Amino acid sequence: MSNNELRAAVETSTRRRVGLGRGLESAIAGAEEESPPAHVWPLAAGDLRLSIAESATGTTVTVSDERGRSYAVEGDWTEDGVREAAVRAVAGLAGVSVARVTAAVLPMDDSLVMTLLLEADDGSRHAGAAVISGTIAFAAVEASVAAVGLGAS
Secondary structure, eight states, X not given: OOHHHXXXXXXXXXXXOOOOOTTHHHHSTTTTOOOOOEEEEEETTEEEEEEEEEETTEEEEXXXXXXXXXXXXXXXXXXXXXXXXXXXXXXXXXXXXEEEEEXXXXXXXXXXXXXXXXXXXXXXXXXXXXXXXXXHHHHHHHHHHHHHTTTOO
16 A cells, blocks of 8 residues: 555545434444544554544544554544554553653654654653654654554564
């Protein structure tokens, strides 16, 4: 899958119908089920799958790997909330409990670069960066993978 195809897949979201009428949800099988789109994202460390599900209370970001492990984190609907949930999900998958996330998006030449500093509960610090070539959530996952060394030998 090319970067353009991946970007198009990310920007395309499926929407489910809500408010079908009083009691009608129970008459239609699966009307209330949420199945967020998951996008495969190739990384040097292997493939990670990122899904972002929205609900009435916020978003849930889930990151899973090719071994079937997954980690989900709830966040709010803002770009910052989704970014932080994505960072915490990757860190959780790597076994790092994050106390604080500091992020910055910086212009460099003709690109935007996301830099992250993760402060873990044990006091250790992890830093990573990624060129933003898609959504903020994908850049956050990429920078987080670099920060925690997910998949590094």
